[in-house]
Amino acid sequence: MGKTLFEKVWDDHIVAETDGATLLYIDRQLVHEVTSPQAFEGLRMGGRPVRRPDATLAVPDHNVPTTDRSRGIQDPVSALQIQTLEENARTFHVPIFSMNDIRQGIVHVIAPEQGFTLPGMTIVCGDSHTSTHGAFGTLAFGIGTSEVEHVLATQTLLQRKPKTFLIRISGDFPAGTTAKDLVLALIGRIGTDGGTGYVLEFAGPAIRKLTMEGRMTVCNMAIEAGARAGMIAPDEVTFEYLRNRPMAPKGALWEKAVKAWESLSSDPDAQYDRTLDFDLSSLAPQVTWGTNPGMVLPVTGQVPDPSGAPDEVTRTNIKNALEYMGIAPGTPLENLKVDRVFIGSCTNGRIEDLRQAASIIRGRKVSSHVSAMVVPGSGLVRAQAEKEGLDRVFIEAGFEWREPGCSMCLGMNPDQLAPGERCASTSNRNFEGRQGKGGRTHLVSPSMAAAAAIAGCFVDIRSWS
């Protein structure tokens, strides 16, 4: 029987089998300031070194300020966490892109950008959005801090083999829709725990036509469907993206690597534990209305009425969500006013996302009651955008043009919503309080966020002018 992409990568990384668990070799670990201090402290207490500093890369991203960095970090607690990362990197000889390095940025943006992420690898990070790297045909997943320490010490992890779930995407993206709309609609279909226990594989002609940025957006949100990892088989698009990246192999080694990567796609007779067909032809721009990413509808929809829910648990979920979001049952999403717009994050903070948003904004002005910001995913994304003049487009429209980091995706730095503020956000989570206590997050694509900033409310970009 043939093997799936996931099985090929999994089998290549088995070090040993013990008691029903597999000791899996980890090719790369990414480290950031929030989930690593206790892991390094554990190493220190156990007198253990980092087994492969060369396979590890550290970057501060969650806490960093996105405004003028020349004054350092104002919050002493954040400052200490970043200083701790710097000290740990130095002590344990781990390479680090410090806050003022142009290569600094969100961990899931910088690793692909540098070619640190390569097809066929296993990659982990103490961050659930590590699933992003699956866009390259890697098995990449988020882990807790105890496991971060385990990988630092041993370069391996004890894992139980997950099940496989093939999602076959057919049809073409209708005008006005993007990879973000696809993945939001998919989560709406299977639910936020529909992928629990599985590794998702996204396949089909529509996936082949996506750019690497689009593929990363899709895999990034696999975790929002409960799947620790999402994967896409590598192809020419992948190889073109990686060619000549600073940390990618060069010359003969590159040729050898590409040959190996070409064999990673799932075999035609591979078997999956679950399969779903998803047709794009009726896809509309998506907007989340509630407090998890599965609470999502086409922009033309109306939020549900709890009284129509099929059971008590669903009724309570809808009621709680609408109360928190400050929306009456049955309200149309279109024309719902927004106070803030956030364009950025590991989901949609790459150059292509900024280009999409800028194309909507060009020559227009942000609505007078909206405060809008763009936070590029990395220093290099920011530099590229400035080279293309996108910063001018945003600034002239009334957006703030910020320094790179996680920013208001989770609001660990000062970029937060005030209680009751409604935000159109290109990020990945609309949980209660995610972007600031009492803040109300609606997840959308970069184009939809850009249009909401101009119109001051959600609009259907297919008919909006």
Next chain:
Amino acid sequence: MEPFQTLDAVAAPIDRANIDTDAIIPKQFLKTIKRTGLGVSLFYDWRYLADGKTPNPDFVLNQDRYKNARILVARQNFGSGSSREHAPWALLDYGIRSILAPSFADIFYNNCFKNGILPVRLPEDQIDRLFREIPKQSGYRITVDLPSQTVTLPDQTRWSFDIDPFRKKCLLEGLDDIGLTLALKDRISEYENRRKVEAPWLFSHHGA
């Protein structure tokens, strides 16, 4: 890690599905560089009123009868979202050692076992029964027994649950799995030596 054998304790019901790790421990508490001290901030946005200090009397854990709860009962997909191990750290620091729910998010489930917390998956109808019974009987205690893999209610109703044998062993003995893995370090080196030949680009990257 403190081993887990048998826990007999008051159970507190939080009647919500998809309780995410942002709700368990909000982001402002992730700036710590320690594992301890997070219990006071557990379920912060639900547990305290707008001033961030006054206990919200409506929240389950603030009610006298649940003050000593060491078991939580919740709905499906508990622990969804972020990988933050601060979530089990906060639960443990507060005193919670076991969570009963129909399902758990993968990363959170895994993180519990690294911290001596036992997450127990029970069928929906059993969880429904707990949500009906617990509020009716003050001091409702549940016994969670890991060796026999059972949950026992006050009326002696006993349910069994599944758990992976390796996780069970580690939790029963409070094992440090880094120590266990390092015992296999020759196997890891053998693997690396083989891969250096098969896939040399994994071992020689430029830059950084």
